[in-house]
Amino acid sequence: MxxxxxxxxxxxxxxxxxxxxxxxxxxxxxxxxxxxxxxxxxxxxxxxxxxxxxxxxxxxxxxxxxxxxxxxxxxxxxxxxxxxxxxxxxxGEKPHQPRTSASVDGQSVDATSGGEARGRDNAKNVDGRKRQVVVDSMGLLLAVLMTAASVDEGRAALTFFARLDG
Known part of the structure; x- marks a missing residue:
């Protein structure tokens, strides 16, 4: 113990x-x-x-x-x-008033060579991967996606929406 x-x-x-x-x-x-x-x-x-x-x-x-x-x-x-x-x-939220909005964001991180998802994010001057997440308006995690750093949030959002219920 x-x-x-x-x-x-x-x-x-x-x-x-x-x-x-x-x-x-x-x-x-x-x-x-x-x-x-x-x-x-x-x-x-x-x-x-x-x-x-x-x-x-x-x-x-x-x-x-x-x-x-x-x-x-x-x-x-x-x-x-x-x-x-x-x-x-x-x-536990307000009954009959479901929150229906979500936010998508990503963070580019350096990664060594190798692996299938690796690219260059020119806006942040990073070679590597991007962690992309979707959270609802309460901040609760809905989905996570690892992509090459070159993938923008708009393109990743299409993959996210296919994974989400409703």
């Missing part, structure tokens, strides 16, 4: 919301790993951007955290949690 808490740790109220989305596999040995601690470790990694080997002591072993992260990412657990929580926030 960890004694040090981090700002990225999941509270008990947050855990109640996400626990139903964590897969439980019947059979086998009883689980020894504390799943909320693994979630805390994953959120710590995502928030701080540190490398796996620098995961602070007190969290489960990095190989365990990585295995849980990789499995959950592969089976779509983060997407289901995100979509459910976004729906919950949106339904």
């Amino acid at each position: 960890r004694t040090h808490r981090y700002p990225s740790d999941v509270t008990d109220e947050q855990w109640v919301l996400i626990e139903p989305f964590i897969p439980v596999y019947p059979g086998g040995r009883p689980r020894k790993t504390d799943v909320p601690e693994v979630i805390d470790a994953i959120l710590y990694m995502l928030r701080t951007g540190c490398q796996w080997r620098y995961l602070p002591e007190g969290f489960p072993p990095r190989s365990t955290v990585w295995r849980y992260f990789d499995e959950r990412r592969s089976n779509g657990t983060p997407d289901r949690i995100h979509d459910s929580l976004s729906r919950k926030v949106r339904t």
